[in-house]
Amino acid sequence: MIKRNLRHLKKEATEKALAGAAFELTLEHGLDGFTVEDIVHQVGCSRRTFANYFTCKEEAVARGAISVQNTTELEELLTEMPDNVSLLDVLYNLIKMQLTTELIGRLHQLLSLSQTYPVLEPHYLGAMHRMQTQAQDTLLDLSNGKYDEIYTYLLINALYGTILPLIDGRLNVLLPGQIMTEDTKPGAITFDQFLETTFNHLRAGFEHANHPHSS
Numbered sequence: 001m002i003k004r005n006l007r008h009l010k011k012e013a014t015e016k017a018l019a020g021a022a023f024e025l026t027l028e029h030g031l032d033g034f035t036v037e038d039i040v041h042q043v044g045c046s047r048r049t050f051a052n053y054f055t056c057k058e059e060a061v062a063r064g065a066i067s068v069q070n071t072t073e074l075e076e077l078l079t080e081m082p083d084n085v086s087l088l089d090v091l092y093n094l095i096k097m098q099l100t101t102e103l104i105g106r107l108h109q110l111l112s113l114s115q116t117y118p119v120l121e122p123h124y125l126g127a128m129h130r131m132q133t134q135a136q137d138t139l140l141d142l143s144n145g146k147y148d149e150i151y152t153y154l155l156i157n158a159l160y161g162t163i164l165p166l167i168d169g170r171l172n173v174l175l176p177g178q179i180m181t182e183d184t185k186p187g188a189i190t191f192d193q194f195l196e197t198t199f200n201h202l203r204a205g206f207e208h209a210n211h212p213h214s215s
Helices: 006-029 036-043 047-053 057-065 071-080 087-098 101-116 118-143 149-160 163-167 191-204
Strands: none
Touching (some): 006 036, 006 101, 036 057, 071 087, 087 118, 101 118, 118 149, 149 191
16 A cells, blocks of 8 residues: 555545534534534634535535544554455455444434434435445555456445445444343344354355245
């Protein structure tokens, strides 16, 4: 992976600060309870700087939900991996680092906000797509022609296709921090079990998937 220079690091820090402020202001005051001026005032920059990163307040709010990712830790992880590591194992480590308890919690909050403020929904989906694209670019960069592009895209989309139903509750999975209660649906699995099951399917191939309802 190409190391980013100081200018890129500063731009990334500014973008994260603006997005994080927008997200926190939404949690505190609701989407209609603050303006772009409030965001830039809190961060200490101009409205013009805000416009360099975001087209609107709603985009910044959605980006703020995923701004907790630590790209420096990711670079260190990828640098330490042996050259012969499989692309699937890279993806496994990438998703475990990306989907932290904090990030999943913020995505769940963003989903709830988008249900309250429908104008946020396309930006919520955009934030999810951005996460997928970042992982996709990382894998394509690391594969460096060693793997068929179709295989790489298939891995990424098969995995990230489960993230939306995971966050919105369509999958019967206990998210990090959630505990089993009387209201929990029967058969619920933990987040770690979800990850292991997902990657077991990817390793074995879908023809060997279990059929729990078959005799």
